[in-house]
Amino acid sequence: MAAGPPGSRIFIFPVSQPLIHMLNTIVNKARGFLLEPVETFRKSRADAPDAVLAYFLALLLVNAVLSAIVAAAFASQMPFLAGISSGVPLPVLVFFAALAGGFILTLVFAAWVHLWVYVFGGRKGIMQTVSAIVYGHTPRLLLGWIPLIGFLFTLWSLALNILGLRELQELSALKAILVIAIAVLIPLILIILAAAYFLIGSAAMTAVPSPVNAFPLQ
Numbered sequence: 001m002a003a004g005p006p007g008s009r010i011f012i013f014p015v016s017q018p019l020i021h022m023l024n025t026i027v028n029k030a031r032g033f034l035l036e037p038v039e040t041f042r043k044s045r046a047d048a049p050d051a052v053l054a055y056f057l058a059l060l061l062v063n064a065v066l067s068a069i070v071a072a073a074f075a076s077q078m079p080f081l082a083g084i085s086s087g088v089p090l091p092v093l094v095f096f097a098a099l100a101g102g103f104i105l106t107l108v109f110a111a112w113v114h115l116w117v118y119v120f121g122g123r124k125g126i127m128q129t130v131s132a133i134v135y136g137h138t139p140r141l142l143l144g145w146i147p148l149i150g151f152l153f154t155l156w157s158l159a160l161n162i163l164g165l166r167e168l169q170e171l172s173a174l175k176a177i178l179v180i181a182i183a184v185l186i187p188l189i190l191i192i193l194a195a196a197y198f199l200i201g202s203a204a205m206t207a208v209p210s211p212v213n214a215f216p217l218q
């Protein structure tokens with residue numbers, strides 16, 4: 001409790017020094033991956049799993065909050081969007097979808113990438129691949145929520161993933177590019193094929209004429 005005017009009490013919630021240090025580390029590391037990615041990846045080779053997880057969760061939370069704010073702005077301008085969330089406020093739905101979905105999909109993607117890392121000779125362990133993917137996703141998590149241009153930061157993140165695999169798994173630049181290209185293109189091709197299959201199926205169903213009664217009533 002801090003001192004204040006007579007008769008008043010001002011409570012100040014203490015912030016622990018370790019928390020401040022952790023936040024400063026996360027901010028400095030994020031700045032490093034945006035401005036000096038190669039040097040920052042090299043300094044991150046010995047990062048412990050809990051440090052990587054803390055960084056990931058902090059950026060994921062930022063992404064979820066900003067995505068929810070954007071969703072709230074869209075919902076206020078287009079009220080019909082509120083109807084698609086089944087009674088749950090759209091910003092709340094977007095927040096938890098970004099938080100849970102981002103966590104699960106990023107780790108699944110890291111495991112999928114590591115399969116190809118191993119195929120191409122990477123032997124530094126899956127944690128280094130996870131670090132390369134998590135740290136490489138810094139632009140996407142911090143700026144990917146921006147409407148219309150968010151995909152550009154996803155492309156930036158993929159480029160950082162390549163640098164991360166080169167530095168942390170000690171792959172050649174060509175092998176790192178091939179790993180990310182294969183890991184992205186295979187699911188993308190499968191999604192396109194599945195979408196084409198369902199579109200063709202739907203078109204065929206609508207094109208079939210309804211049966212006509214061959215024996216009309218007299």
